[in-house]
Amino acid sequence: MAAKKKSVKLHRCPTCGMLVKFDDEDFPFCSDRCRKIDLGKWAMGVYKISSPILDPEVLEDLGGLGSSGGNGDSYDE
Numbered sequence: 582m583a584a585k586k587k588s589v590k591l592h593r594c595p596t597c598g599m600l601v602k603f604d605d606e607d608f609p610f611c612s613d614r615c616r617k618i619d620l621g622k623w624a625m626g627v628y629k630i631s632s633p634i635l636d637p638e639v640l641e642d643l644g645g646l647g648s649s650g651g652n653g654d655s656y657d658e
């Protein structure tokens with residue numbers, strides 16, 4: 582009784598989630614249509630990484646550095 586292990590690797594179309602064969606001519610997409618849809622997303626900037634680096638707290642720290650000038654202890658008479 583040998584357990585028949587059939588390891589079929591499956592891939593899903595990133596656009597519609599349909600199963601795509603690895604030897605499909607449109608791999609990794611299920612069809613040319615989905616490939617174009619995905620390209621369209623790129624073109625529209627959906628996948629664009631736009632994370633603001635300017636953190637309000639960081640800006641505050643930078644601004645506060647210059648305001649610590651006088652210690653107050655020593656003043657001339």
Ligand SMILES: [Zn+2]
Pocket residue numbers: 594595596597598599610611612615
């Ligand atoms: Zn698809």
